[in-house]
Amino acid sequence: MRKPVIAGNWKMYKHPAEAAGFLHDLAPLVDASSQVDIVVCPPFVDVAAAVDAARGTNIAIGAQDLFWLKEGAYTGEVSAPMLVAAGCGWVIIGHSERRQYFGETDDSVFKKTVAALDAGLTPIVCVGERLEEREAGMTENVLATQFAGGLSGLTPEQFAHVVIAYEPVWAIGTGRTATPEMAGQAHHFLREQIAVRFGDDASQTTRILYGGSVKPDNIKGLMAQEDLDGALVGGASLDPVSFAAIVNF
Ligand code: PEP
Numbered sequence: 001m002r003k004p005v006i007a008g009n010w011k012m013y014k015h016p017a018e019a020a021g022f023l024h025d026l027a028p029l030v031d032a033s034s035q036v037d038i039v040v041c042p043p044f045v046d047v048a049a050a051v052d053a054a055r056g057t058n059i060a061i062g063a064q065d066l067f068w069l070k071e072g073a074y075t076g077e078v079s080a081p082m083l084v085a086a087g088c089g090w091v092i093i094g095h096s097e098r099r100q101y102f103g104e105t106d107d108s109v110f111k112k113t114v115a116a117l118d119a120g121l122t123p124i125v126c127v128g129e130r131l132e133e134r135e136a137g138m139t140e141n142v143l144a145t146q147f148a149g150g151l152s153g154l155t156p157e158q159f160a161h162v163v164i165a166y167e168p169v170w171a172i173g174t175g176r177t178a179t180p181e182m183a184g185q186a187h188h189f190l191r192e193q194i195a196v197r198f199g200d201d202a203s204q205t206t207r208i209l210y211g212g213s214v215k216p217d218n219i220k221g222l223m224a225q226e227d228l229d230g231a232l233v234g235g236a237s238l239d240p241v242s243f244a245a246i247v248n249f
Helices: 016-030 046-054 079-088 098-103 106-119 131-135 137-151 180-198 201-203 219-223 242-247
Strands: 005-009 037-041 057-062 092-094 123-129 165-166 207-211 230-233
Touching: 005 092, 005 242, 016 037, 016 046, 016 057, 016 242, 037 092, 046 057, 046 079, 057 137, 079 106, 079 242, 092 106, 106 123, 106 137, 123 137, 131 137, 137 180, 165 180, 180 201, 180 207, 219 230, 230 242
Parallel strands: 005 037, 005 230, 037 057, 057 092, 092 123, 123 165, 165 207, 207 230
Antiparallel strands: none
16 A cells, blocks of 8 residues: 655745744644645745644655755755754655756756665655657656656665656646546556566555646546555645645545
């Protein structure tokens, strides 16, 4: 049995006081959801306030990125051990916005994933095709390339702690969701890639989330897909009531 994960990616929204207020509002709405891992990933500057506000609840706090070295002269960067010290348990890696605007590559995704695992963080590693790639029939090639470059170099022991998020770029923030069948096909293809590299057990136990305009009204249909183990939620994670409705699908 794979335990579902519902993770919120706040992107560059909310100040520390707003983060604390959100968590105080969210906690009672999801306190009966013991069958789901609930993760909120605020901006770095909100982490301390979010960790404080989430203490004693079933909500874990994650970050949206990290740098792969532990410390050094890297202005503006934050390391995995720093995130752990601040109270994070999770981290998003390789989000398409980081790939698109900040030069994230499969190679940097790999280094960041190793750094996260070394520090004891659970990485949510994002993969997904752009619209023109889907239209050109390249979806599986893109997923295979991102899997090979970002994840296949891990050891099986490392890979056992990875969560994957399939996020078709054309569905992120657009209101255009992949149909449950499209998502199911991509998740199935990713499980095949995992089986080839890490074996059947890993293929069956790895949690694969879907991301891309997930809302309270489409989560049920998505979760009915057998290869889909939860969601990485952007826009709808900014409101405690809609995020709770997704958690309580
Ligand atoms: C995301 O940011 O990972 C995302 C899926 O965003 P949205 O839910 O807004 O499409």
